[in-house]
Amino acid sequence: MSVIGYGLAVLGAGVGIGLAAFGAATGTARQPEVRSNLFQIFILGAAFVEALALIGFVLALIK
Amino acid sequence: MEAFKQLSAGIDHFISTLLSQTIYGNDLVGITQYHFYIALGIILLFVFVFAGVKKLELVPKGRFVNIFESIFEYIQNSVVYDVLGPQGRKHLPFLMTLFFFILINNLVGNIPGMKPGTGTIGVTLALATISFIYFIVVGVKSQGVFGYLKSLAPKGLNPIITFVIWLIELFSTALRLITLAVRLFANLFAGHIIIAAFALLTSLFFIPLLQQFTLGNLVGAIPSIAWLAILVFIWALEIVVSVIQAFVFTILSAVYIQIAEEAH
Numbered sequence: 001m002s003v004i005g006y007g008l009a010v011l012g013a014g015v016g017i018g019l020a021a022f023g024a025a026t027g028t029a030r031q032p033e034v035r036s037n038l039f040q041i042f043i044l045g046a047a048f049v050e051a052l053a054l055i056g057f058v059l060a061l062i063k
Numbered sequence: 064m065e066a067f068k069q070l071s072a073g074i075d076h077f078i079s080t081l082l083s084q085t086i087y088g089n090d091l092v093g094i095t096q097y098h099f100y101i102a103l104g105i106i107l108l109f110v111f112v113f114a115g116v117k118k119l120e121l122v123p124k125g126r127f128v129n130i131f132e133s134i135f136e137y138i139q140n141s142v143v144y145d146v147l148g149p150q151g152r153k154h155l156p157f158l159m160t161l162f163f164f165i166l167i168n169n170l171v172g173n174i175p176g177m178k179p180g181t182g183t184i185g186v187t188l189a190l191a192t193i194s195f196i197y198f199i200v201v202g203v204k205s206q207g208v209f210g211y212l213k214s215l216a217p218k219g220l221n222p223i224i225t226f227v228i229w230l231i232e233l234f235s236t237a238l239r240l241i242t243l244a245v246r247l248f249a250n251l252f253a254g255h256i257i258i259a260a261f262a263l264l265t266s267l268f269f270i271p272l273l274q275q276f277t278l279g280n281l282v283g284a285i286p287s288i289a290w291l292a293i294l295v296f297i298w299a300l301e302i303v304v305s306v307i308q309a310f311v312f313t314i315l316s317a318v319y320i321q322i323a324e325e326a327h
Contacts, residue, residue: 040314043310043311044315047246051245054249057253058248058249
C-alpha cells in the first residue's frame with residue numbers, strides 16, 4: 001500500500017524535475033552563454049522538488 | 064518465478080546490513096561500521112590532499128594537482144562566488160570542507176563492498192545541523208538576534224499578514240534541517256538498495272547454471288547479462304549522483320547563508 005502511495009507521490013516530483021530540465025534546456029538553446037548559471041538554477045530547483053519525493057521514500061520505508 | 068521470490072528476501076537482508084552495526088565494543092561505547100567508513104573516507108581525503116600539496120608550485124604541473132585544483136575552482140566560482148558574491152570568501156573554508164567531506168564519503172560507497180559514510184541518517188543529520196547552526200549564527204552576527212528573526216518576513220505589509228508569513232517562514236526554516244539531512248541520506252540509501260537489487264538479480268539468475276550445467280539453466284541464465292548491463296549503468300549513475308549530492312548540499316548551504324546574510 002505504501003509503495004503504491006509512494007509511486008503516486010513520485011509522479012509529481014517527476015513532472016517537477018521534468019519542468020525544471022525543460023526550462024534549463026530551452027534557456028540554453030536560446031542563450032548558450034548563460035549555460036553555467038542555468039545549470040546551477042536547474043540543480044537547485046531539482047533539489048527542492050526531489051526533497052519531497054525523498055521524504056515520501058523514507059515514509060514508505062518507515063510505514 | 065523462484066529468483067524474484069529470493070530477491071525480496073535478499074533485499075530485506077541487505078537493508079538490515081545497512082543499519083548501524085557495532086563491529087567493536089558494545090552499543091553504548093563502540094565502533095560501528097559507519098565510523099569505520101567515515102574514518103576510511105577521511106584518511107583517503109588526507110592522502111589525496113597531501114599527495115596534491117606535496118610539492119607546491121606556482122604553476123602546478125602534476126595531473127593529480129590539476130584535477131584537485133579544477134574541482135576546487137569550480138566549487139569556488141560556481142557555488143561560493145556566484146551565490147554569495149565577493150564577500151563570500153569568508154565562508155569559503157566552511158563550504159569547501161563540507162563539499163570535500165561529503166564527496167569523499169559518497170564516493171567511498173561506490174567501491175564494491177563498501178557502504179557510504181553518509182548513507183546513514185545520523186551522519187547526515189549531524190552535517191545538516193552543522194550547516195543549520197552555521198547559517199543561523201551568520202544571520203545573527205550580521206543582523207542581531209531580533210534583526211534576524213524579523214528579517215524572516217518581508218517588510219511593508221499589513222501586520223497580521225506579516226505575522227502569518229513570519230510563522231510560515233519560521234516553519235520552513237526549521238524544515239531546512241530535515242530536508243538537508245533526508246535528501247543526502249535518502250539518495251545514497253536508495254541508490255545503494257537499487258545497486259544491490261540488480262547485483263542480486265544477476266547472481267540469482269546465474270546460480271542455477273553453476274550448480275548444474277543443463278540447457279534449461281543455460282537459457283535461464285541469459286537475462287543475467289541484461290541485469291549486469293543495467294547494474295553497470297546504475298553504478299555509473301550512482302557515481303554521478305554522489306558528486307551531484309555533494310554539490311547540492313554545498314550550494315544549498317551557500318544559499319541559506321546568503322538568505323540569512325541579506326536583510327529583507
